[in-house]
Structure formats: structure tokens, C-alpha cells
Amino acid sequence: MNSMHDAGSSRSFRWWHETVIGALLVIVLLVAGWLVPGFLKPQSQLLLSRQLWEFAILALGMTLIIITGGIDLSVGSTMGLSAVAFGGVHAASGSLVAASLACLATGLCCGAVNGALVSQLRLHPLIVTLATFAAYRGIAEGWSQGHSYSRFGDDFSNLARGSWLGVPLPGTFFFVMAIGFAVFLAKTPNGRFLHAIGHNERAAKFSGIAVDRIRFWLYTMSGLLAGLASLIYVARFDTAKADFGKGFELDVITAVVLGGTSIYGGRGNILGTILGLLLIHETRMFVSRYWGSDELRSIVIGCLLIVAVLAYQLVSRRRRS
Amino acid sequence: MSRSQTPTIGHDSNTVRLSVRFARLIRHREVGLLLLITLTSVVVGIKDIHFLSFEVWRDILVRCAPTAIVACGVMLVVVTGEIDISVGSLMALLAAVMGRMISENELDLSCWIGIPATLCLGTLIGVCTGSLVSLGRVPSIIVTLGLLTALRGLTTLMMGGENIDRLPEGLTQLAKQGLFGVPISILTAVGVIGLTSVLIHHIPLGRRLYALGSSAESARMAGLSEVRLKLFVFGYTGFLTALATIVDVPRLPKIESGIGSEFELLVVTCVVVGGVAISGGQGRLIGVLLAVVLMTMIRPVLTFIDIGEAGEKWTRAIQGMFILLAVVTDSFFSRRQRGSEKEHAA
Numbered sequence: 001m002n003s004m005h006d007a008g009s010s011r012s013f014r015w016w017h018e019t020v021i022g023a024l025l026v027i028v029l030l031v032a033g034w035l036v037p038g039f040l041k042p043q044s045q046l047l048l049s050r051q052l053w054e055f056a057i058l059a060l061g062m063t064l065i066i067i068t069g070g071i072d073l074s075v076g077s078t079m080g081l082s083a084v085a086f087g088g089v090h091a092a093s094g095s096l097v098a099a100s101l102a103c104l105a106t107g108l109c110c111g112a113v114n115g116a117l118v119s120q121l122r123l124h125p126l127i128v129t130l131a132t133f134a135a136y137r138g139i140a141e142g143w144s145q146g147h148s149y150s151r152f153g154d155d156f157s158n159l160a161r162g163s164w165l166g167v168p169l170p171g172t173f174f175f176v177m178a179i180g181f182a183v184f185l186a187k188t189p190n191g192r193f194l195h196a197i198g199h200n201e202r203a204a205k206f207s208g209i210a211v212d213r214i215r216f217w218l219y220t221m222s223g224l225l226a227g228l229a230s231l232i233y234v235a236r237f238d239t240a241k242a243d244f245g246k247g248f249e250l251d252v253i254t255a256v257v258l259g260g261t262s263i264y265g266g267r268g269n270i271l272g273t274i275l276g277l278l279l280i281h282e283t284r285m286f287v288s289r290y291w292g293s294d295e296l297r298s299i300v301i302g303c304l305l306i307v308a309v310l311a312y313q314l315v316s317r318r319r320r321s
Numbered sequence: 322m323s324r325s326q327t328p329t330i331g332h333d334s335n336t337v338r339l340s341v342r343f344a345r346l347i348r349h350r351e352v353g354l355l356l357l358i359t360l361t362s363v364v365v366g367i368k369d370i371h372f373l374s375f376e377v378w379r380d381i382l383v384r385c386a387p388t389a390i391v392a393c394g395v396m397l398v399v400v401t402g403e404i405d406i407s408v409g410s411l412m413a414l415l416a417a418v419m420g421r422m423i424s425e426n427e428l429d430l431s432c433w434i435g436i437p438a439t440l441c442l443g444t445l446i447g448v449c450t451g452s453l454v455s456l457g458r459v460p461s462i463i464v465t466l467g468l469l470t471a472l473r474g475l476t477t478l479m480m481g482g483e484n485i486d487r488l489p490e491g492l493t494q495l496a497k498q499g500l501f502g503v504p505i506s507i508l509t510a511v512g513v514i515g516l517t518s519v520l521i522h523h524i525p526l527g528r529r530l531y532a533l534g535s536s537a538e539s540a541r542m543a544g545l546s547e548v549r550l551k552l553f554v555f556g557y558t559g560f561l562t563a564l565a566t567i568v569d570v571p572r573l574p575k576i577e578s579g580i581g582s583e584f585e586l587l588v589v590t591c592v593v594v595g596g597v598a599i600s601g602g603q604g605r606l607i608g609v610l611l612a613v614v615l616m617t618m619i620r621p622v623l624t625f626i627d628i629g630e631a632g633e634k635w636t637r638a639i640q641g642m643f644i645l646l647a648v649v650t651d652s653f654f655s656r657r658q659r660g661s662e663k664e665h666a667a
């Protein structure tokens with residue numbers, strides 16, 4: 001990623017944001033380790049990390065989408081719908097494979113609908129995903145009729161609870177994907193095109209980039225990732241309900257933006273997103289461990305988001321002038 | 322209207338003329354929305370004549386009121402090219418603060434202190450949002466996203482897991498029965514709509530907001546203060562949210578920390594369905610108001626056509642489909658004009 005040369009930017013050190021977020025992360029970890037005994041122990045970190053992976057997987061797709069200047073508010077609802085699809089198919093057929101496929105396929109379809117609306121009808125992503133945010137959740141509620149499905153067997157829950165070489169399975173999965181996404185974003189032409197689209201969509205179009213096709217696949221992929229995240233979530237709780245993933249979209253966007261991806265598009269990378277995710281995750285875990293309060297947690301996260309972006313804006317403006 | 326709303330259509334061949342004419346009519350989003358509202362009312366009215374009764378529509382309008390009040394503010398925010406998705410959480414916080422101050426079980430202050438304080442707090446938070454956006458240059462979606470989370474947490478913390486009830490008798494009476502038989506929330510909504518309309522159409526400020534939204538660069542060159550205008554729109558939205566809280570919340574039996582959740586989405590949806598361009602600079606108040614009525618109607622309509630217990634659960638799906646339909650139809654009919662439209666959406 002060091003080889004990236006942005007024509008428009010003249011900053012000499014381009015990892016500034018990542019450094020700040022990394023430093024913040026270290027501070028949070030140090031404070032947490034000091035105030036909460038045993039917080040930094042590998043075991044407790046591994047235990048806590050269970051709550052991270054679904055977010056992390058969603059954040060990968062969201063990073064790419066936000067880099068192109070778009071947004072996907074429907075990921076949480078897609079998760080709910082996929083979970084219900086999983087439960088419904090499992091109840092009907094009793095097959096875990098069929099249910100998992102249904103779960104992923106539902107996510108894929110949800111994403112494809114978003115993608116088609118955004119790329120073919122040229123609707124603003126915010127509007128499209130705001131509409132499908134309501135629609136997918138509604139379909140999930142209507143389909144499941146408030147019913148929750150559960151007991152899918154231990155083998156299945158081990159998918160989310162088990163570990164490989166000491167790393168939880170979803171975590172291994174996430175890291176493999178994260179590397180794939182990072183390479184795609186930094187080293188492949190299509191990945192670079194995402195930045196181009198985010199910088200100036202019109203110019204990208206005129207220079208021959210298939211903007212619509214890329215957009216379509218981006219949102220489809222985001223839907224598929226939501227299906228995947230839903231699968232992990234279902235496995236972790238051994239339950240499938242329509243309200244799964246509620247509010248996830250906001251947390252995921254928070255993590256991505258905190259990681260230095262510009263909400264206007266054109267700037268961002270996977271490393272930043274991972275740091276953003278970790279910062280939010282550790283802050284959360286620390287706050288809820290230390291004060292034992294979930295409310296405080298959301299206050300801290302909300303303020304963190306605003307303050308981080310504000311600080312970045314203030315400093316980068318000074319650097320520019 | 323002084324804004325260049327009339328579309329110029331390039332095609333002039335006979336074959337497309339008719340459809341273009343139709344498209345032009347539908348392009349006035351208000352016409353489409355009005356048609357949809359009338360059609361739905363008539364169809365439901367035929368099935369059950371009670372739907373067209375005074376009581377039902379009074380109830381629908383009462384439900385519309387808070388959304389309409391806040392939508393007036395959010396619409397102006399969107400017109401300037403920004404967005405505000407924190408109104409739901411702000412409403413909850415204001416409701417909690419107001420409840421704490423005036424409830425007979427809590428501080429039991431006079432309404433004359435509690436209500437102005439709530440209004441001030443709302444405006445203050447709005448102005449803070451505005452200054453973060455304009456002075457701090459933090460994108461509005463980020464600021465309001467942060468506030469959405471933070472204010473909700475603050476509210477839950479303040480309420481401490483308990484509900485607030487026993488608001489002063491006078492206030493609940495006013496909210497339920499209103500003045501001269503008209504619920505106070507409807508009166509307030511009418512006032513706010515009038516005020517906003519005057520602001521948009523008769524005061525230079527309104528025109529400046531549209532100017533800022535269509536091109537921030539030109540607006541700056543024309544000597545408009547971006548900072549001041551943005552402070553105003555966010556402050557106004559905060560004020561209106563406080564107003565909506567004051568007139569609507571006493572109607573409820575008790576104040577819970579979950580008040581106003583997803584309210585921001587409803588408001589933004591109404592603004593968008595009402596034809597306000599998300600990239601700023603375009604949109605009319607009447608469209609937004611019709612969208613508010615349409616979106617609020619859905620639930621009563623579903624009750625009236627009696628879809629049963631199972632159907633009840635589909636309400637949100639139908640709502641979502643409705644939004645999708647509105648947005649897709651609109652894009653379908655306005656596509657012809659796309660060619661001439663500016664494409665530099667900021």
C-alpha cells in the first residue's frame with residue numbers, strides 16, 4: 001500500500017490518520033489494562049473478541065462502499081432478514097447446509113437489489129438503503145411473525161465458538177478476508193478505480209471505468225457479507241430472530257469513518273478500518289467492564305466519532321494552510 | 322417561484338410528447354403524492370366508510386403533527402446540502418429533560434420554567450451541531466450519527482431504567498384536548514408550517530439557503546455566510562424538535578427512554594419522498610408535508626383494511642416498499658430530465 005500515489009494529494013506522510021488512531025488505541029489499551037485488572041490478558045481479549053467479528057466483516061464491505069462515496073444503511077436489516085431466512089429454511093427442511101445457503105443467498109439478493117437501484121436507476125445510495133433498511137427489516141418481521149428459531153445443534157455453533165490455532169474461527173476468516181480486501185483495494189486496477197470513483201465520479205466515467213458495474217457488485221458484495229455476518233451471529237447465539245443486526249449499520253459506519261475513510265469518498269484503506277474497529281471495540285469493552293454501563297458506552301462511542309473527525313479536520317486544515 | 326423549477330425538455334417529436342407531458346405532470350411530485358393519498362383514502366373509504374370520518378382524520382393529523390414540525394427543519398437542513406439524523410435521539414433527550422423538570426414525581430418545577438428550558442436546550446444542541454458542521458468542518462452525517470448514539474445513551478442514563486409519568490395535568494389536557502377542540506400539536510404544526518413557508522418564500526434567508534445548497538462555491542462568492550446559514554438551519558431544527566417534543570410527548574401515558582427511536586429515519590424519509598434533493602438546493606415544503614401525511618396514513622389504513630394479526634407484522638415491510646416505490650417511480654419519471662441536470666453532486 002506504500003506505493004500508492006495520489007495525484008491530488010501533496011501530503012508527505014500519508015499514514016497520519018492511522019497513526020493517530022493507533023496511538024489512541026494504545027492509550028485506551030494502557031488505561032484499560034491499568035484500571036481493569038486482567039483486561040489485557042490474551043484469554044480475556046479472545047473472549048471479548050467474540051463480539052467483534054460480525055462488525056468487522058461488515059466493515060470491510062462498508063469501507064469499499066464509502067470509498068466510492070456511497071453508503072449502505074441496510075446491512076443491519078439484511079442481517080435480520082438473512083437470519084430469518086436461515087431459521088425458516090432450517091425449520092422447513094431441517095438441513096443446515098440448505099439453511100446456510102439460504103442465509104447467504106438472501107444477503108446476496110438484498111445487496112443485489114440495492115446495487116441495481118443504485119447503479120441502474122442512479123438513485124442516491126443513502127435514499128435507496130434507507131428505503132431497503134425499512135423494507136428488509138419489515139419483511140423479516142412479517143416472515144418470522146415475531147417467532148424466533150433456535151437449536152441448530154452444537155456442530156453449527158462451534159463454527160462461531162470454536163477456534164483454530166488459538167484464533168477464533170470467525171477471526172481467522174476475517175483476517176483472510178481483510179488481507180484479500182486490502183490487496184484488492186491497493187494493488188488491483190478495480191480497487192484503485194474505487195478511489196477514482198469516490199474522488200470524481202464523472203471523471204472516472206469519462207476515463208472509461210465501468211462505474212455502474214462496479215457499483216452494482218459493491219453493494220451485492222456488501223449484502224453477501226451481511227449474510228455471512230448473520231450466519232456467524234446466528235451460530236454464536238444458536239438463535240435466529242428478525243431483530244438481529246439492529247443498529248449495526250451505525251456502529252459499522254462509525255468504525256469505518258473513525259478509521260480515516262472519508263465519508264465524501266476517495267480516501268480510505270483497510271488498515272485504517274481495522275484500527276477503527278479495534279478502537280471502538282476496546283473502548284466499548286473497557287467502558288462496559290469498568291463502569292458496567294451500556295449507556296455510557298454509546299455516549300463514549302458517539303463522542304469519540306465526533307472528536308476524532310473534528311481533530312482530524314482541524315489538523316489537516318492547518319497542514320494544508 | 323423564482324427558482325428555476327420548470328424543466329426544459331429537449332425532445333420535441335410527436336411520439337414522445339404525450340409521455341413527456343405525463344412525465345412533466347408527475348414530475349411535480351406533489352401531484353403524484355396527492356393522487357396517491359386521495360386514491361388510498363377513496364379505496365379504503367369504499368371498503369369502510371368510517372375511514373373518511375372526521376375522527377379518523379383528526380387522529381391521522383395528530384400523528385402527523387410532530388413529524389411535520391420536525392420535517393420543516395430537517396427539510397431546510399437537506400436543502401442546504403447537509404443532513405440531520407439525530408432528531409429522534411434529541412427528542413428522547415428533550416422528553417427526558419422536560420419530564421425530569423416538570424413531572425410531579427420529580428423536580429416538579431413550573432411549566433413556565435420547564436418548557437422554555439426545553440426549547441433552549443433543543444436550540445442549543447442544534448446550534449452546537451451546526452457549529453461542528455460549519456466551523457469544525459465535520460461532515461453533518463458524522464456529527465449527527467455521533468449524536469444519534471450519544472444522545473440516546475445520555476437519555477437512557479438520565480432515565481436510569483425508569484419511566485417518567487405524572488406530567489402536570491394542564492399540559493396533558495392541552496395535548497389531548499387542545500384549544501377550542503383542536504389539538505395543540507396540530508395548531509403548533511400549522512404555525513410552524515406557516516413560519517417555515519414565510520421563511521422560504523418571503524425572506525431573503527430562505528433563498529440564501531437554496532443558493533447555498535445548489536452551489537456552496539457560488540454562494541460564498543456572492544458573499545453569503547455559510548457558517549451563519551448552517552448555524553441557523555441546525556438551530557432551527559433543534560428548536561422545532563423541542564417544540565414537537567413539548568406538544569406531542571404529554572399525549573403519551575408516560576415518558577420512556579425509547580421515545581423517538583427511528584423517528585429520524587421517518588423524518589428523513591418524508592423529506593426525501595417529498596422531493597427534496599439529497600444533494601441540496603431543491604425541494605418544496607408542500608411536497609414534504611404531503612409525504613408526511615402519506616407515510617403516517619399507512620398504519621391507520623392497514624388497521625382499517627383489517628389484515629389481521631399476521632398482517633400486522635407486515636406493516637413495516639409495506640412501509641418500506643412504499644418508500645421504495647415512491648423513490649423508484651420518481652426516478653423513473655424524472656430520468657428524461659437527467660441529461661440537463663447538474664451532475665456535480667457534492
